Amino acid sequence: MSARWVPWAAMAAILAAVALIQHAIGRIWICSCGYVSLWHGDVWSSGNSQHLTDWYTLSHIAHGFIFYAALRFVAPRWSVAWRAVAALLLEGAWEVVENTSLIIDRYREVTASLDYHGDSIVNSFGDGVSMLVGFFLAARLPVLASVLIVLGMEALAAWMIRDNLLMNVIMLVWPLEALREWQMQGAPSGR
Template identity: 50%
Template sequence: MTARSDAEIRNWQQSLWFIACAAVLLVQILTEYIMGRVPICTCGYVKLFEPVVNSSGNSQHVADWYTPSHIIHGFLFFGLTHLIMRGKPLSMRLSIAMLIESGWEILENSPIIINRYRAATISLDYVGDSIMNSAMDAVFMVVGFLFASHAPVLVTVAVAIFFELLTGWLIRDNLTLNVIMLLWPVEAIKTWQGGL
């Protein structure tokens, strides 16, 4: 084989992994539709950003204050796949990250997790994401993954810390608190978060 044909094969393989990534997102969207999730906010319109956390529009539009958490998912998935899939194509690693993120999005919008959020967190009125918001959460994970693949590690870590501190300060919630409250609810955190 010539060097050119080797490059063409690699490009073709990369393209297949990116197609697989898009296919996973499509399966996520179709699964959520079958689950009965609403396509867009029941308000009937789409906003680029929903700034109010305790509103019926939260988790229903393109982005909200939980979007930084999904970008951080991308950072974490890049780091994880870098460690366990070293030497594998970036597109393959991104497809694995998309599979994990889409799996979480489907689980997050299932009754078991929706009810868990309602019971363990201050999200008493949480009804799950719209399909559009859930799909955009996965897209923002991709943005984080690709950012981490090009940025120095210290920059990625600094951005993650900034996002966590910013959302912790503005909405009294972030990825770290979300995980804690979902897995091991702490009443003191719940009380503090409810003081918004």
């Protein structure tokens, strides 16, 4: 194997390791509905975070843009591919932590995600790949374009599902009841 393929093999190994760790901690491989959709757009259903992509995919693409910027600053001498490996390690670590009972319970306790039960393994895989898409887009695009794309994704998610990466972080770290109430206004009646 040529040395230029080593980072790509490392990325594949990280995705596999995250899947195996999640399986070991009890995450399900696919949606309990028995099938995998390429896209699942209903954030209020039990299929949310269970299929390959969903509205929260935008947040994972944004992770890629953010990780690219941070790693370009922190490790400027590393190749883009090795910075992508580091970014995927960060993303994979978050996927594992996010799917522990500690964080799942926190989401259910302080956010509008009352019925959140964690991600399926296939959804976490999609999140990792989505982060890489954002990372490699950021590596190719001008800074202004990257910033505008992230802002646009945040605005789109806020408009469509009353949630996005910024709101998600706020609600996990410093929950605001007014924000939670606004998010719940988007919920189907009966919630």
